[in-house]
Amino acid sequence: MKLVGTKSIEPGAILAQSIYNENGIVLIAKGMELTRNIIKRLNNYGITYVYIEDDLSKGIIVDSFISDRVRREALNTVKSIFTDIKNKGINNSTFILDKKGKELQNVIENLMLETKNNEKPLSFLADIYLTDNYVFHHSLNVTIYTLAIGVKLNLPNQKLMELGLGALLHDIGKIFVDQDVLQKPGRLTDEEFEIIKEHAQIGYDFLRKQMDISSVVAHCALEHHERLDGSGYPRSLRGDEIHLYAKIIGIADVFDAVTSNRVYRDAMLPHEGLEILYSGAVNLFDKEMVEAFKKSIVVYPDGISVELSDGRKGIVARQNKHLCDRPVIRIIYDKDRQVDTPYEVDLSNVMNIMVVSVLKD
Numbered sequence: 001m002k003l004v005g006t007k008s009i010e011p012g013a014i015l016a017q018s019i020y021n022e023n024g025i026v027l028i029a030k031g032m033e034l035t036r037n038i039i040k041r042l043n044n045y046g047i048t049y050v051y052i053e054d055d056l057s058k059g060i061i062v063d064s065f066i067s068d069r070v071r072r073e074a075l076n077t078v079k080s081i082f083t084d085i086k087n088k089g090i091n092n093s094t095f096i097l098d099k100k101g102k103e104l105q106n107v108i109e110n111l112m113l114e115t116k117n118n119e120k121p122l123s124f125l126a127d128i129y130l131t132d133n134y135v136f137h138h139s140l141n142v143t144i145y146t147l148a149i150g151v152k153l154n155l156p157n158q159k160l161m162e163l164g165l166g167a168l169l170h171d172i173g174k175i176f177v178d179q180d181v182l183q184k185p186g187r188l189t190d191e192e193f194e195i196i197k198e199h200a201q202i203g204y205d206f207l208r209k210q211m212d213i214s215s216v217v218a219h220c221a222l223e224h225h226e227r228l229d230g231s232g233y234p235r236s237l238r239g240d241e242i243h244l245y246a247k248i249i250g251i252a253d254v255f256d257a258v259t260s261n262r263v264y265r266d267a268m269l270p271h272e273g274l275e276i277l278y279s280g281a282v283n284l285f286d287k288e289m290v291e292a293f294k295k296s297i298v299v300y301p302d303g304i305s306v307e308l309s310d311g312r313k314g315i316v317a318r319q320n321k322h323l324c325d326r327p328v329i330r331i332i333y334d335k336d337r338q339v340d341t342p343y344e345v346d347l348s349n350v351m352n353i354m355v356v357s358v359l360k361d
Contacts, residue, residue, distance in 0.1 A: 145252035166220030173203025
């Protein structure tokens with residue numbers, strides 16, 4: 001299967017990976033022919049990339065990092081708790097998280113086990129969901145990315161549990177801000193951005209009143225937008241004034257935000273999201289944590305077309321576990337001519353050759 005941009009799909013292409021709604025129900029099944037109307041719907045929903053069947057990429061298989069069961073259970077728990085809190089209101093929800101503590105713990109434990117036991121690098125491009133509430137999926141994705149960083153940093157299980165809970169609840173303040181502003185399909189005004197920024201303080205104030213939620217978890221909500229150089233919010237903290245967990249969550253939060261499908265802008269690919277993190281390494285983000293994150297994720301997803309430094313072009317066939325930016329490439333073009341028989345180049349064995357660009361069309 002081949003990863004392609006939805007804006008470049010031709011009618012008649014065959015979908016290779018199903019597309020789901022936020023409840024895990026298949027909306028467009030794999031094997032379906034993509035008509036002009038379906039392609040238009042995908043673009044209108046903000047779906048930037050999909051997998052299609054392709055003769056040149058036959059045999060390339062893309063698997064989900066997190067099992068469907070664990071993802072569905074985690075998402076349903078997050079959705080249920082957040083919706084219950086929102087419906088009861090910020091002043092009447094004091095004991096909800098206390099009562100739901102066991103459910104939250106189970107979610108973190110399951111995600112942690114799958115993250116630690118999965119030998120593959122992390123990618124969500126195989127899992128395409130259409131959702132009306134970005135916060136639910138974002139909270140789950142950030143938790144998984146955060147746990148992956150924590151595992152790479154060799155944090156003990158107790159700290160991973162605490163870190164995971166902080167990540168899962170980092171954006172809980174957003175359910176209390178103006179939803180019209182939060183869901184606005186376009187660029188925010190300065191005034192609207194100030195409203196959105198309030199979610200960090202609101203989330204902290206809410207969580208610190210929960211009897212079974214630690215102060216550290218509450219500070220994850222407060223500090224995940226703080227940056228090393230003091231340019232973040234809400235308190236303009238610097239360096240080690242920011243809690244370790246909040247530094248990690250901040251990296252995962254930015255990466256998921258820029259690589260997620262949104263109606264008002266195209267999702268970035270993983271290597272583009274990493275470029276943003278690296279451009280802020282030292283000044284905004286902890287460099288060691290960014291490096292740990294890079295080692296955890298798929299930089300060039302399976303099925304994507306790339307150009308190598310020697311001019312050859314091909315499709316990413318599979319990943320190398322310990323060299324996430326040096327996958328195995330199925331060569332299709334050499335000197336702009338299609339080869340008679342595609343062959344593979346393992347970039348982990350030829351260190352003088354590297355991926356120089358991703359071919360999106």
